[in-house]
Amino acid sequence: MTPYVADPVYLNGRFLPLAEAGISPLDRGFLYGDGVYELVPVYSRRPFRLAEHLTRLQATLDGIRLANPLDVAGWTAVVERLIAEAPWADQSIYLQVTRGADNKRDHAFPPASVPPTAFAFSSPLVTTPADIRAVGVAAITVADDRWAHCNLKVISLLANILARQQAVDAGCAEALLIRDGYLKEGAASNIFVVKDGVLLAPPKTSFMLPGITYDVVLELAACHGQPLKIGEIHENELRAADEVWMTSSTKEVLAITTLDGAPVGNGTPGPVGERMWQWYQDFKNTVMRKG
Ligand code: PDD
Secondary structure (H helix, E strand, C coil): CCCCCCCCCCECCCCEHHHHHHCCCEEEEHCCCCCEEEEEEECCEEEEEEEHHHHHHHHHHHHHHCCCEEEEEEEEEEEEEHHCCCCCCCEEEEEEECCCCCCCCCCCCCCCCCCCEEEEEEEECCCCHHHHHHEEEEEEEEEEECCCCCCEEECCCCHHHHHHHHHHHCCCCCEEECCEEEEEECCCCEEEEEEEEEEEECCCCCCCCCHHHHHHHHHHHHHHCCCEEECEEEHHHCCCCCCCCCCCCCCCEEEEEEECCCCCCCCCCCCHHHHEEEHHHHHHHHHHHHH
16 A cells, blocks of 8 residues: 655654554644644655745744744754655645644643644645646635634634535535625635636735745746736626636645536636646746756
């Protein structure tokens, strides 16, 4: 059986087999979901946009008032060792930091003497098969009932989990989150819309995770002269779109061709999305070659 998590994993300063990695059941990640995470894609054993992922990790840690247990050099060394020891060329590196384990359960922060828990591991990067990409995926819309700090990449993901499961139960790949009539993002992705050749992107607010892939897409649009408008997208604009895509570190750029059972545009992946996917692949390959 192909393992999903490579050995060794990283836990609190040590590299050890997953089977030997243990944390206290009093860990606040377990008790409260009190922690943060990142997921860094790795292509040909090179981490993609690692600096940006580590910057977002720091921003999330600042947002929940938790000191970073490692500096950029420290995290980079962890990531490089995990990549080197994993059996796959393309990987996804998961990083997590929680507020550690006190000797009791109390909502307020533990004393400063309680160290955070830092955990990281490599898995194989699971990308979308070409035959699925060719037809696109189906999505549903759901009410966005998350909290007001969705810009923070925290591990307490229950609202996202329930939304995503609603999509899975409906035979769909993603749930698009609508708040007060406006599209915010997907349960685990950012969402873009195309109308009359113009790429529309929701703005970065506290109701959307600032995706690393989202930034790459905006950069590629600017670089290739793709007309782009950043602004709130009403649910009606979403339903009238020619194209809808989801983006994330693992999905890259993936067309949503059915929304709530109705075709998006003509029901097939559109030309703007196809171009963006190709630009994304070219960009990735260029970056990976440069190192
Ligand atoms: N999720 N929005 C949400 C709510 C997400 O969970 C993600 C990614 C994104 C896209 O971010 P990025 O482009 O940086 O991957 C947007 C990751 C992949 C996850 O939870 O596994």
